[in-house]
Amino acid sequence: MGGALGLITGLVLISAASAVTIFRFAFGRYLSHDQLLELESQRQRLLAQNAELGRLELERQTKDHILIGRLSDLDADEGKYFTDYQMQQALAFLDKDKLPILLSAKCTHLGCTVGAQVDDQGRILCPCHISYFDIYTGQPSAGSPAKQPLPHLSWVVKDEKGNVVAMKMSGDPLKGSLDAQDPDKLNVFLVKDRRKET
Numbered sequence: 001m002g003g004a005l006g007l008i009t010g011l012v013l014i015s016a017a018s019a020v021t022i023f024r025f026a027f028g029r030y031l032s033h034d035q036l037l038e039l040e041s042q043r044q045r046l047l048a049q050n051a052e053l054g055r056l057e058l059e060r061q062t063k064d065h066i067l068i069g070r071l072s073d074l075d076a077d078e079g080k081y082f083t084d085y086q087m088q089q090a091l092a093f094l095d096k097d098k099l100p101i102l103l104s105a106k107c108t109h110l111g112c113t114v115g116a117q118v119d120d121q122g123r124i125l126c127p128c129h130i131s132y133f134d135i136y137t138g139q140p141s142a143g144s145p146a147k148q149p150l151p152h153l154s155w156v157v158k159d160e161k162g163n164v165v166a167m168k169m170s171g172d173p174l175k176g177s178l179d180a181q182d183p184d185k186l187n188v189f190l191v192k193d194r195r196k197e198t
């Protein structure tokens with residue numbers, strides 16, 4: 001499903017880049033130098049986006065762990081966006097024990113991307129039709145149009161040598177501990193959950 005989404009998005013980007021090329025070929029002689037430059041930079045941007053999309057997709061097909069960032073980059077009040085294994089937006093937070101929380105950011109109502117800002121009740125907001133989700137449980141608040149929780153994603157924290165320090169597979173208890181560790185020297189990775197493939 002994620003692969004298909006990436007493929008479709010890639011095709012759209014390639015088509016858009018091709019459309020810009022065709023437009024330039026057909027109407028180039030009627031355009032000013034500045035307009036031609038702008039068209040070319042648009043084409044380059046679309047090609048770069050497509051290349052980045054391909055890189056992300058290949059990384060997700062071939063790697064069991066995807067780097068999200070330093071543990072010290074995560075925050076309790078504002079999530080960090082990243083791309084999950086379904087090629088969808090997801091969010092990483094820090095919980096009150098300084099452990100990562102990874103959540104899908106795809107709203108379970110109609111699929112909008114949920115906001116990254118955490119309110120004073122520990123919730124994030126999907127602005128499309130106003131659904132609030134608790135970042136600890138993923139559950140939507142009563143009265144939200146979304147009825148299903150945002151799924152938690154599995155993570156692992158490694159030290160600078162690549163040794164696993166702590167790990168939490170979605171739905172399982174925490175393994176390991178980050179006590180007495182320097183968060184500036186720890187990296188957080190999204191983990192491919194192979195249990196979902198069986």
Ligand code: FES
Nearest residue numbers: 107109110126129
């Ligand atoms: S898509 Fe999120 S509330 Fe409707």
